[in-house]
Amino acid sequence: MSENSLPTLSIIGGTGDLGSGLARGWSKAGYPVILGSRASEKAEQSAAVLQAEGFTNVSGATNAVAAERGAIVIVAVPFSNYEASLAEIKDVVKNKIVVTAVVPLVPPKVFVVQLPQAGSAALMAQSALDPSTKVVGAFHNVGAQKLHAGSKADCDVLVFGDDADARAEVIKLADAVSNRGIDGGALANSAAAEALTSVLIAINRKYKVKGAGISISGLA
Ligand SMILES: NC(=O)c1ccc[n+]([C@@H]2O[C@H](COP(=O)([O-])OP(=O)(O)OC[C@H]3O[C@@H](n4cnc5c(N)ncnc54)[C@H](OP(=O)(O)O)[C@@H]3O)[C@@H](O)[C@H]2O)c1
Numbered sequence: 001m002s003e004n005s006l007p008t009l010s011i012i013g014g015t016g017d018l019g020s021g022l023a024r025g026w027s028k029a030g031y032p033v034i035l036g037s038r039a040s041e042k043a044e045q046s047a048a049v050l051q052a053e054g055f056t057n058v059s060g061a062t063n064a065v066a067a068e069r070g071a072i073v074i075v076a077v078p079f080s081n082y083e084a085s086l087a088e089i090k091d092v093v094k095n096k097i098v099v100t101a102v103v104p105l106v107p108p109k110v111f112v113v114q115l116p117q118a119g120s121a122a123l124m125a126q127s128a129l130d131p132s133t134k135v136v137g138a139f140h141n142v143g144a145q146k147l148h149a150g151s152k153a154d155c156d157v158l159v160f161g162d163d164a165d166a167r168a169e170v171i172k173l174a175d176a177v178s179n180r181g182i183d184g185g186a187l188a189n190s191a192a193a194e195a196l197t198s199v200l201i202a203i204n205r206k207y208k209v210k211g212a213g214i215s216i217s218g219l220a
Contacts, residue, residue, distance in 0.1 A: 009173070010034040010070025012063045012085055013077035015046040018101055021147025022074065022139065025177030027055040034059050036066030068092040072169065074099045075125070076139075079106070082121060086128040094130045097166045099173070100190075101139035103197040111202040113195040122160060122190035136161035136170045137190030140197050141214050142178060152177055155213030158184040158193045182216055 009026055011019040014035030023033045027050065035050075035058060037043035043060030050058040067073050067089035073096055077085045082102050089098075102121040106114045118124045122137035129135060137160040146153035157174035159181050161167045167183055174181025184193065196214065203212040 006031045007071035007169075008032045008034065008069060009072050009074060010036055010061075010066035011074045011076055012036045012067060012089060013075065014060070014066065015042050016076055017144035018139070018142075018147070019074070019076040020046060020050070021142075021144040022076065022101075022177060023050060023058055024055065025147050025152065026173065027058050029176035030057070031173075031176070032057045032059075034061055034066040034069055036061060036063035038063060040065075064088055064092065070096070072097045072099065072173070074101060074139075076101045078102075079104045079121065082124065083128060086125055090129055090133075093133050095132045097134045097136055097169060098125060098129060099136045099138055099170055100125045101137075103140050103194050105198065111198055111205055113198045115191055115195060119188065120191035120194050122187050122194070126162075126187060134161065134163040134166035135187060136163075136166050137187060137193065138170050138174060138181070140190070140193040141200060143200075143211050143213065146211055146213065147177060152179065153213070154211075155179060156215050157181045158214070158216075160184045160187050160190040160193065162187045179215070182219070 013019045015037045040062045047058045047060035104116045104121045126135045157178045159170045171181035200212040
């Protein structure tokens with residue numbers, strides 16, 4: 001926890017488009033953020049870019065060190081390296097919340113839904129990690145460019161998990177970077193948001209836009 005009691009957020013794959021975008025938003029909201037990378041130099045360089053823009057509470061480290069230091073760990077790596085990334089952090093994320101934003105996209109047809117045999121990337125994480133780790137799925141439908149644009153992403157964020165307290169904690173993280181986080185229920189429901197990403201990519205292609213997103217109607 002930081003001095004202002006906000007938890008330290010570590011992002012595995014934090015040098016990437018989504019990870020660095022989330023880092024901007026969370027840093028702006030006051031969270032200490034650690035960008036994780038396979039290479040510590042790359043993590044430090046990415047952190048330096050954000051520090052130069054005034055995000056002084058961002059630092060860089062290897063993915064393993066970041067996972068160890070973070071109170072909440074966010075996984076934002078390509079699906080192709082997902083299982084290896086989970087295996088690398090498994091021991092140091094026991095009893096922590098792990099948020100997976102990973103979408104099981106299979107190039108080249110990323111605009112077609114192709115969910116894995118396990119059902120979803122979120123369920124893969126629950127199987128791969130220790131039972132004490134609380135896995136939450138979120139941020140699947142937020143285009144990274146919205147997070148880099150300088151204000152909160154103009155869309156809702158669906159949050160899934162089997163632990164209500166963990167979901168509530170991650171809804172706060174979603175509130176910090178988007179219009180609002182919305183409780184989407186059980187971790188198994190994450191498959192819907194993961195699949196929806198391919199639908200949004202198809203919409204972007206069809207309508208020649210970059211930022212198709214979701215907004216849930218009917219809520220106060
Ligand atoms: N981009 C979006 O708008 C968006 C939105 C919602 C969800 N997502 C999901 O979030 C995840 C990350 O997306 P992204 O666009 O941020 O990806 P990205 O920029 O391609 O990659 C993220 C980071 O993962 C590491 N990485 C890349 N290729 C790797 C490999 N083959 N093996 C191991 N590590 C590798 C790299 O970090 P280092 O080289 O520093 O290790 C990279 O900076 C994906 O699962 C994606 O589906 C993305």
